[in-house]
Amino acid sequence: MTKKLSRGVAVVGVGMSKFGAFPEKHSRDLFVEAYQELKQSVQNGFDPKEIEAFYMGNFSSDHFENQAHLAPIVASWVGLSPVASMRIEDACASGGVALRQAVLAIASGQCDVVLVGGLEKMTDLSAARVTDALALAADTMFEVPAGFTFPGFYASMATAYLDQYHADPDALLKVGIKNHENGALNEKAQFGQRISDVMASKKAKAAQKGLPIPEWADEMAFMKDPKANPMIAWPLRLFDCSPVSDGAAAVLLVSEELAQKYTDHPIYIIGAGQASDGALAERDSLSSVPSAAHAAAQAYEMAGLTPDDIDFAEVHDCFTIAEVMATEDLGFFPRGEGWKAAMAGETARDGKHPVNTSGGLKAKGHPVGASGVAQVVEMWKQLNGLAGGRQLTPRPTVGLTHNVGGTGQTCVVHIFERRS
Amino acid sequence: MTKKLSRGVAVVGVGMSKFGAFPEKHSRDLFVEAYQELKQSVQNGFDPKEIEAFYMGNFSSDHFENQAHLAPIVASWVGLSPVASMRIEDACASGGVALRQAVLAIASGQCDVVLVGGLEKMTDLSAARVTDALALAADTMFEVPAGFTFPGFYASMATAYLDQYHADPDALLKVGIKNHENGALNEKAQFGQRISDVMASKKAKAAQKGLPIPEWADEMAFMKDPKANPMIAWPLRLFDCSPVSDGAAAVLLVSEELAQKYTDHPIYIIGAGQASDGALAERDSLSSVPSAAHAAAQAYEMAGLTPDDIDFAEVHDCFTIAEVMATEDLGFFPRGEGWKAAMAGETARDGKHPVNTSGGLKAKGHPVGASGVAQVVEMWKQLNGLAGGRQLTPRPTVGLTHNVGGTGQTCVVHIFERRS
Numbered sequence: 001m002t003k004k005l006s007r008g009v010a011v012v013g014v015g016m017s018k019f020g021a022f023p024e025k026h027s028r029d030l031f032v033e034a035y036q037e038l039k040q041s042v043q044n045g046f047d048p049k050e051i052e053a054f055y056m057g058n059f060s061s062d063h064f065e066n067q068a069h070l071a072p073i074v075a076s077w078v079g080l081s082p083v084a085s086m087r088i089e090d091a092c093a094s095g096g097v098a099l100r101q102a103v104l105a106i107a108s109g110q111c112d113v114v115l116v117g118g119l120e121k122m123t124d125l126s127a128a129r130v131t132d133a134l135a136l137a138a139d140t141m142f143e144v145p146a147g148f149t150f151p152g153f154y155a156s157m158a159t160a161y162l163d164q165y166h167a168d169p170d171a172l173l174k175v176g177i178k179n180h181e182n183g184a185l186n187e188k189a190q191f192g193q194r195i196s197d198v199m200a201s202k203k204a205k206a207a208q209k210g211l212p213i214p215e216w217a218d219e220m221a222f223m224k225d226p227k228a229n230p231m232i233a234w235p236l237r238l239f240d241c242s243p244v245s246d247g248a249a250a251v252l253l254v255s256e257e258l259a260q261k262y263t264d265h266p267i268y269i270i271g272a273g274q275a276s277d278g279a280l281a282e283r284d285s286l287s288s289v290p291s292a293a294h295a296a297a298q299a300y301e302m303a304g305l306t307p308d309d310i311d312f313a314e315v316h317d318c319f320t321i322a323e324v325m326a327t328e329d330l331g332f333f334p335r336g337e338g339w340k341a342a343m344a345g346e347t348a349r350d351g352k353h354p355v356n357t358s359g360g361l362k363a364k365g366h367p368v369g370a371s372g373v374a375q376v377v378e379m380w381k382q383l384n385g386l387a388g389g390r391q392l393t394p395r396p397t398v399g400l401t402h403n404v405g406g407t408g409q410t411c412v413v414h415i416f417e418r419r420s
Numbered sequence: 421m422t423k424k425l426s427r428g429v430a431v432v433g434v435g436m437s438k439f440g441a442f443p444e445k446h447s448r449d450l451f452v453e454a455y456q457e458l459k460q461s462v463q464n465g466f467d468p469k470e471i472e473a474f475y476m477g478n479f480s481s482d483h484f485e486n487q488a489h490l491a492p493i494v495a496s497w498v499g500l501s502p503v504a505s506m507r508i509e510d511a512c513a514s515g516g517v518a519l520r521q522a523v524l525a526i527a528s529g530q531c532d533v534v535l536v537g538g539l540e541k542m543t544d545l546s547a548a549r550v551t552d553a554l555a556l557a558a559d560t561m562f563e564v565p566a567g568f569t570f571p572g573f574y575a576s577m578a579t580a581y582l583d584q585y586h587a588d589p590d591a592l593l594k595v596g597i598k599n600h601e602n603g604a605l606n607e608k609a610q611f612g613q614r615i616s617d618v619m620a621s622k623k624a625k626a627a628q629k630g631l632p633i634p635e636w637a638d639e640m641a642f643m644k645d646p647k648a649n650p651m652i653a654w655p656l657r658l659f660d661c662s663p664v665s666d667g668a669a670a671v672l673l674v675s676e677e678l679a680q681k682y683t684d685h686p687i688y689i690i691g692a693g694q695a696s697d698g699a700l701a702e703r704d705s706l707s708s709v710p711s712a713a714h715a716a717a718q719a720y721e722m723a724g725l726t727p728d729d730i731d732f733a734e735v736h737d738c739f740t741i742a743e744v745m746a747t748e749d750l751g752f753f754p755r756g757e758g759w760k761a762a763m764a765g766e767t768a769r770d771g772k773h774p775v776n777t778s779g780g781l782k783a784k785g786h787p788v789g790a791s792g793v794a795q796v797v798e799m800w801k802q803l804n805g806l807a808g809g810r811q812l813t814p815r816p817t818v819g820l821t822h823n824v825g826g827t828g829q830t831c832v833v834h835i836f837e838r839r840s
Contacts, residue, residue: 006426006529026561054696062482068556069511072829076698082714084694085830086517087509091489097506101521108527109426110692136488141446272530274504276474278496294502409492410505 004302005107008256010266011416013042014380016373019190019247019365027061027070027121028077030248030367034117035078038250041380043263046252048078052111054085055102057095057118058369063133064122074117083115091137092318094118095249095372096403096412100272102253103414112255118373119248130244134368137406139279151241151319153280153407155233158321160286162235164336169235171339173223175320176239176362178348183359185390188377190245190365195219202228240320242360247367249374264420267383271305271400271415273298280407289322289408292329296402299413300331303398307331310415311396312354312382314375316404317361323347326402327355330413349392357382357390372403372412383418424722425527428676430686431836433462434800436793439610439667439785447481447490447541448497450668450787454537455498458670461800463683466672468498472531474505475522477514477538478789483553484542494537503535511557512738514538515669515792516823516832520692522673523834532675538793539668550664554788557826559699571661571739573700573827575653578741580706582655584756589655591759593643595740596659596782598768603779605810608797610665610785615639622648660740662780667787669794684840687803691725691820691835693718700827709742709828712749716822719833720751727751730835731816732774732802734795736824737781743767746822747775750833769812777802777810792823792832803838 015037017030039046056071067073071085088098095118102114122130135149143153162169176195183189184197193201199222206213216222223229229237252262259266275294280286300306307330315330317323328338332353333346341347347355358364358378361371379399381387401414435457437450459465476491487493491505508518515538522534542550555569563573582589596615603609604617613621619642626633636642643649649657672682679686695714700706720726727750735750737743744758752773753761761767767775778784778798781791799819801807821834 003529053694060482060488062480062488062556065560066556067560068480068482068509069558069826069829071510072696072698072825073559075696076702076829080696081698082695082711084520084832085510085696086521086694089488089507089509090491090505100504101506101524104521104525104528104530107529108524109423110524110527136482136486138489139493140485140487274473274506275502276492276495276500276505278492278501282496291502405492406489409489409496412504 007107007109009103009106009253009269010256010259011251011269011376011380012254012259012262012266013038013252014377015041016188016249016377017247018188019245019367021123022246023123025246027065027119027248028074030121030246031074031117031119032078034248034250038252042252044261046262048080050113051080051083051115052113053105054080054083054115054117055098056085056087057098057372058087059089059091059094059120060133060136064120064125090410091405092368093372093403093405093410093412094369096401097274097410099251099372099376099414100274100412103269103272106253106255112258114253116251116253116373117248118370120367120369121246122244122367123246127244142281143279151233151236154319154321155236157286157407158235161321161325164287165339167339168343170220171324171342172235172240172320173220174342175317175323176223177219179317179356179360179362182349182357182390183363185388186359186364189359189363190243191363195222236319242318242362242366245365245367247365247370249370249377251373251376265384267380267416267418269414270417271299271303274412277409288325289329289404289411291408291411292326292402292404295411295413296330299415303415305398305415309398310400311398312357312392313400313402314358314378315355315402317356318366320362322404323355323360327353330400330402349390354392357387357392375401375403379416383416427527427529429523429526429673429689430676430679431671431689431796431800432674432679432682432686433458433672434670434797435461436608436669436797437667438608439665439787441543442666443543445666447485447539447668448494450541450666451494451537451539452498454668454670458672462672464681466682468500470533471500471503471535472533473525474500474503474535474537475518476505476507477518477792478507479509479511479514479540480553480556484540484545510830511825512788513792513823513825513830513832514789516821517694517830519671519792519796519834520694520832523689523692526673526675532678534673536671536673536793537668538790540787540789541666542664542787543666547664562701563699571653571656574739574741575656577706577827578655581741581745584707585759587759588763590640591744591762592655592660592740593640594762595737595743596643597639599737599776599780599782602769602777602810603783605808606779606784609779609783610663611783615642656739662738662782662786665785665787667785667790669790669797671793671796685804687800687836687838689834690837691719691723694832697829709745709749709824709831711828711831712746712822712824715831715833716750719835723835725818725835729818730820731818732777732812733820733822734778734798735775735822737776738786740782742824743775743780747773750820750822769810774812777807777812795821795823799836803836
């Protein structure tokens with residue numbers, strides 16, 4: 001799977017809805033929001049009739065909205081019938097895998113213009129039912145009956161990681177602080193507050209209620225306060241966990257030779273990789289995600305690049321430990337060094353390897369089927385200098401997305417490049 | 421979407437499980453059965469490590485088995501990790517759409533060898549819950565609240581068809597009789613009985629119980645007996661409806677230039693088309709399926725063929741009326757003439773346009789995500805002269821598959837050819 005694409009593929013426009021909780025909206029409404037923004041973003045415009053296929057990532061509208069067969073419904077909702085429309089489901093990697101199939105559809109010569117969508121509407125269910133629905137992404141024959149839900153899975157991985165590398169658990173808290181720092185600069189993020197903002201807001205609320213005003217020496221003190229940041233599954237606390245979210249994202253892909261017709265600032269997909277794995281219990285080690293390493297190796301080989309060529313990355317931080325492991329699986333840091341890099345600020349916007357400038361799943365939100373597509377929105381913004389207050393300087397040239405399903409039963413990696 | 425594939429694709433092996441009700445098995449076990457048969461069918465064998473991607477059609481393991489993210493689990497279950505694995509969901513067209521994505525993956529140059537799977541395990545739930553789960557393939561915002569489930573949808577389409585063309589409803593019964601006739605010759609079929617066998621068996625049962633032995637002048641009399649063949653949703657009776665089924669199917673695709681390495685009797689995919697549509701209520705007419713006509717037009721154009729070049733077809737007879745409409749949507753008969761052709765036996769094995777020689781969904785069974793892939797199994801058998809008692813003579817050269825999701829929100833068509 002490391003062959004070159006037989007035809008180049010470019011992104012010529014992107015859009016996303018606000019991420020958050022929108023009780024009045026269906027997922028299809030959120031997709032309209034994303035698609036409208038995408039239409040505005042295509043510099044020279046386009047006729048929707050040019051779209052030849054619609055690849056849609058969605059994890060479980062089946063359970064979240066009691067709706068299957070969602071791809072043609074969404075296509076019809078935005079006026080695209082009779083375009084070929086298909087839903088891809090690979091748990092939280094659904095969006096990234098949909099992107100990959102769209103890339104292959106263009107490379108195959110069958111399509112010149114393809115719409116990729118990702119969407120999920122999770123907040124209609126109670127938190128307990130959401131946790132149960134998400135658990136269906138694990139092996140329900142073996143893993144779920146053993147008592148696991150996803151915070152437990154990632155807590156086990158975190159425990160293994162901390163033990164194996166004698167890592168400081170504070171590194172995880174640092175990841176959360178950093179991602180909230182970035183998310184505060186993303187107008188589409190579910191959580192637009194820095195941790196310091198959260199602290200100030202909690203103090204103000206206490207004052208308003210005439211309660212004792214909590215004292216925190218700094219953000220780390222807040223993050224270690226069991227009341228402010230309660231333990232969910234040791235060592236993961238509330239601010240280690242991505243939220244339950246509603247949201248949608250959309251990306252327009254065209255064949256490389258057509259890109260300039262649509263925009264003078266396309267970004268090109270120069271690497272792609274995907275891999276799978278069995279249940280977590282079958283893995284030799286819990287401190288890394290083999291499918292991520294496989295997918296990254298494929299993408300690097302296709303792009304002819306190494307990890308050091310990547311200027312920034314959007315990685316799948318469903319839990320903070322997942323971001324730390326991702327930075328190792330992707331080769332940004334040696335095994336066992338990712339936590340040190342997080343502690344030292346190397347993944348911050350001004351660090352050596354900026355990660356999750358969008359706020360990541362943690363702060364931007366994690367409407368699971370949308371997340372892999374929303375990562376491409378950040379690629380577009382950063383590579384084109386459109387990322388506002390969170391814009392990396394100098395403007396990056398090459399970015400990478402890393403999207404995981406389950407505990408790594410699926411991983412898909414893409415590499416993007418600007419040429420202007 | 422009517423461009424030629426940039427690279428040819430061949431089928432080099434197929435397999436399927438028995439279709440039926442298997443309370444002791446999970447869908448992954450059924451897939452093992454299909455995959456083992458596939459391995460046996462590849463003349464020169466192959467190393468599973470050669471498989472570069474796994475495309476899996478499944479409608480709702482989410483609801484039927486309480487399991488999402490099924491593709492990597494199934495891949496792991498048959499020893500294929502870390503192969504890129506993805507689930508395609510387009511309701512009952514999931515299998516056919518998975519096939520199409522696999523074709524594009526090979527055409528893109530990214531893969532040489534791809535496994536396509538389709539599976540569904542439906543019989544664990546009660547019939548009422550299965551009907552509810554299937555209804556999620558319709559628009560649950562508008563159609564389901566109006567009281568529709570799938571027998572009702574297709575009954576509405578049948579009513580519209582019968583009215584518009586002053587058609588004889590007996591034509592539908594003829595389709596059921598014909599498909600049971602074929603299914604009786606298919607050892608994998610859920611229902612291995614001709615309608616005459618069903619009559620004989622009902623008579624024997626009555627005799628055994630000392631009840632009055634029913635008298636039916638012929639099969640049509642049986643099919644019109646409201647006790648023997650009760651009305652489900654007028655004009656559709658029990659024997660107009662495909663069953664609830666468990667089953668899996670698997671197909672191995674390779675690039676055209678590699679085909680002879682695997683077998684001296686590959687079959688080639690020379691046409692492919694896919695289209696979508698909105699809710700049934702938005703359609704101008706209920707007596708045809710526009711997405712099927714679109715998909716067929718694409719496939720014919722790619723193959724450079726016309727409907728008269730098709731020697732036989734496997735079409736999506738979820739209900740008998742669907743087969744009649746399919747034979748018109750695919751251009752085998754003019755609009756409004758499909759029912760006459762069914763009456764006249766033109767779709768029987770010895771007719772001008774043999775349809776559903778496998779028994780179709782009606783008699784073979786309809787494990788929804790598997791159906792589109794199982795259609796390819798019949799292509800392989802008929803084109804290679806391996807179809808036993810139901811083998812068409814002379815051995816056909818070109819066959820077509822037609823797989824529908826919902827009431828035509830998705831349709832995917834493929835055309836297959838033998839060259840030896």
